[in-house]
Amino acid sequence: MAHTEEIIGGHVVGGWPVAVRITTRPGVDGASYDLIDGDTLDLLTEGESFDAYPTEQQMRVILDEHDDGEAICCRFCQNRIHRNARRAGVIETGTNPYCCDDCWDERLR
Numbered sequence: 065m066a067h068t069e070e071i072i073g074g075h076v077v078g079g080w081p082v083a084v085r086i087t088t089r090p091g092v093d094g095a096s097y098d099l100i101d102g103d104t105l106d107l108l109t110e111g112e113s114f115d116a117y118p119t120e121q122q123m124r125v126i127l128d129e130h131d132d133g134e135a136i137c138c139r140f141c142q143n144r145i146h147r148n149a150r151r152a153g154v155i156e157t158g159t160n161p162y163c164c165d166d167c168w169d170e171r172l173r
């Protein structure tokens with residue numbers, strides 16, 4: 065019998081847009097929760113679904129595992145951020161331009 069999948073939440077974790085998908089199966093108690101990349105719609109929790117709605121900390125762990133190796137960090141707080149993060153325009157040449165949403169200031173534009 066077919067299972068049911070539904071997107072039940074959207075989040076931005078460290079500048080990385082993600083969606084939470086719930087999967088229920090007929091005759092099975094409980095549901096499993098998966099994390100989907102908001103940009104590529106890739107399943108990020110292949111084989112490691114959550115039994116409950118994941119916390120932001122759990123999402124961060126999954127996203128760290130799927131980092132594409134570009135290792136982009138916020139220039140201010142050094143938190144790892146998504147490759148689509150904002151870039152500061154007014155910075156010294158040669159320094160890291162990426163800035164997380166928490167540290168962003170319109171004057172950086």
Ligand SMILES: [Zn+2]
Binds near residue numbers: 142
């Ligand atoms: Zn920051």
